[in-house]
Amino acid sequence: MAKLMINEKRKKGHINPEIYGHFAEHLGRCIYEGLYVGEHSDIPNVNGMRKDVVDALKEMKIPVLRWPGGCFADEYHWKDGIGPKETRKRMINTHWGGVIEDNSFGTHEFFELCRQLGCKTYVNGNVGSGTVQEMSEWVEYITFNGVSPMADERRQNGHDAPWQLDYFGVGNENWGCGGNMTPEYYGNLYRRYQTYVRQYDPSHPIRKICCGANVADYFWTKGVLKTCFQAPQPGPENGPLLDGLSLHYYVHPEGWQQKGSATDFDDSVWYKTLAKAKYIEELILRHSAIMDEYDPEKKIGMIVDEWGCWFNVEPGTNPGFLYQQNTMRDALVAGISLNIFNKHCDRVKMACIAQMVNVLQSVILTEGPKMLLTPTYHVFHMYRHHQDAELLDSYIDGNKIIGTQEEYQVPFLDESVSVSRDGTINVTLNNLSVTEDAPMEISFARLNPTDVTAAILTGDMQAHNTFDSPENVKEVPFTAYEVRDGSIFFTAPACSVISFCIKEA
Structure with a gap:
C-alpha cells in the first residue's frame, strides 16, 4: 500500500x-x-x-x-x-x-x-x-x-x-x-x-x-x-x-x-x-x-x-x-x-x-x-x-516507477496538496497506470479528518466524449473510502484522477 x-x-x-x-x-x-x-x-x-x-x-x-x-x-x-x-x-x-x-x-x-x-x-x-x-x-x-x-x-x-x-x-x-x-x-x-x-x-x-x-x-x-x-x-x-x-x-x-x-x-x-x-x-x-x-x-x-x-x-x-x-x-x-x-x-x-x-x-x-x-x-x-x-508539504511513500520502455517511465502515483483559507485541505492524486489499481492511505501530521468529500474521473485510456455521447467520461462523486485512525483509506483505480476536500470538524 x-x-x-x-x-x-x-x-x-x-x-x-x-x-x-x-x-x-x-x-x-x-x-x-x-x-x-x-x-x-x-x-x-x-x-x-x-x-x-x-x-x-x-x-x-x-x-x-x-x-x-x-x-x-x-x-x-x-x-x-x-x-x-x-x-x-x-x-x-x-x-x-x-x-x-x-x-x-x-x-x-x-x-x-x-x-x-x-x-x-x-x-x-x-x-x-x-x-x-x-x-x-x-x-x-x-x-x-x-x-x-x-x-x-x-x-x-x-x-x-x-x-x-x-x-x-x-x-x-x-x-x-x-x-x-x-x-x-x-x-x-x-x-x-x-x-x-x-x-x-x-x-x-x-x-x-x-x-x-x-x-x-x-x-x-x-x-x-x-x-x-x-x-x-x-x-x-x-x-x-x-x-x-x-x-x-x-x-x-x-x-x-x-x-x-x-x-x-x-x-x-x-x-x-x-x-x-x-x-x-x-x-x-x-x-x-x-x-x-x-x-x-x-x-x-x-x-x-x-x-x-x-x-x-x-x-x-x-x-x-x-x-x-x-x-x-x-x-x-x-x-x-x-x-x-x-x-x-x-x-x-x-x-x-x-x-x-x-x-x-x-x-x-x-x-x-x-x-x-x-x-x-x-x-x-x-x-x-x-x-x-x-501549497502543503507532501510526498508518497511506497511509490514506484512504471512504464513499458525504460526511457519513458513515470511514477505510479502523482499528487499535490494545498490548504484553502477556510482550512480545507485539497488533495489531487493521479494513478498513471493503465492497468493497476493503487491501494492508498492518506496520513496527516496532526489533523483528524472528519469531514471528507471526493470526486473521481476515470475510464479506459482512450475514453473520450463525443457529441452523440457527451458524458462517456465525467467527474462523479467518489465515496469508496474509509476514514479510520486519523487516516483515509481507499483504492485509486487505474487511469484515474481523484480529488479530496478534507476538513477537521
Whole structure:
C-alpha cells in the first residue's frame, strides 16, 4: 500500500489562481463558433458570447484568459478590430489555415467576454510586425481614463470607462513565428517596447510579460535576461522592467512532424506521453536556475502561457485548425502538469493551457449548437480548489516507477496538496497506470479528518466524449473510502484522477 504523507503544518508557497489560466487564439474554431457566435446567432448568447460555453467556464472557475495569440498576436493590428463591425478590415490568417479573419471579435469583445467570465485579462501585443506607437496606443485605448485621442476613440466606440488590463505580453514566440529574432535583439526590443506600456492607473499596474524560451532553449533565457538586466534600469515611475518571463512547451508523443493520433494509441505511447508531460518539471527547474541568477528573490514570475498536448488533427478537419479529440490521456497530462505547477508555485505564477475551445487540448468542444466538456475540463474543475490556496508539504511513500520502455517511465502515483483559507485541505492524486489499481492511505501530521468529500474521473485510456455521447467520461462523486485512525483509506483505480476536500470538524 502506498502512503500519501501530508504535513499540514508546513506551508511551502502560495498557489496563484492564474496557474489555472487559459488561452484563446484566433485559430480555427476557438474564437468564432467556440466562444463567439455573434449577437444575431440562433445559438443562445449574451452580447455574442455563447452562453453555454461561458456558463461552463465560470463553473470551472477560470481565473485569467490570454488573447489574441499565439502566432496570431504578432500579425494582429488592433485597430482593425474596433469600431462598427461592418467597416472592420478583413485579413488573411496566414498562420492558421489561410482563412479570412473578419475582425468581428476584437478588443471590446474580448473585454466583454472576460467581464462575463469574471476573469483577469491577459493581452498579447504585436512586436513582430507592429510598432511601438501601435502598442502604446492600444494600452492607452484600453486603460486611459482622461482626455486623449485613444481614450476619446474608445468612448466613441461605445465604452466610456477604461477596462482593467491585468497582464500585457510584449510579443509572442519572437524566437520563431514572432520574428525569428536572436535573444539579444529581442531583449533590446523588449526594453524599448515595454517602456511605452504606460501605467495610466497606478492603483492597478499592468504586469508586463517578456517572451521567454521554447522548451529547453536555455540560451534564449540567458540572453534575454542578460540584456534586460543590463544598465540602465527603468525609473520607478514606470515600474519594473518585467514582471514575468514566458515558457512554451507542448507534449508531442511521436515527435513534432508526426505527432500521433489523439485517440488511437497503445500502452507504450500512453507512458511515453505521460513521461513527456513530466519533462516540464525539468524545464521549470533549469530555466528557474537561470532566472535565479538575475532574480534571486523570485519577483519575476515564470509564465507557462502555452502548454498541453498537441496531436494530429482529427481526420477530415482543416489541418490549419488544430482540432483534436481529448481522452483520459489528456486528463492525466493535465493532472500531472497542474500538480507540477502547484509544487513550483514559488516561481510559476501563471500557466495557460492551449487552447480553451476546439483547438489542441481544449476543455470544451462545440459543433453548431452542441457543446461537450472534455476530460481535461473535468480535471480543471476538480483542481479548482487549489486556486489561491497554500501549497502543503507532501510526498508518497511506497511509490514506484512504471512504464513499458525504460526511457519513458513515470511514477505510479502523482499528487499535490494545498490548504484553502477556510482550512480545507485539497488533495489531487493521479494513478498513471493503465492497468493497476493503487491501494492508498492518506496520513496527516496532526489533523483528524472528519469531514471528507471526493470526486473521481476515470475510464479506459482512450475514453473520450463525443457529441452523440457527451458524458462517456465525467467527474462523479467518489465515496469508496474509509476514514479510520486519523487516516483515509481507499483504492485509486487505474487511469484515474481523484480529488479530496478534507476538513477537521
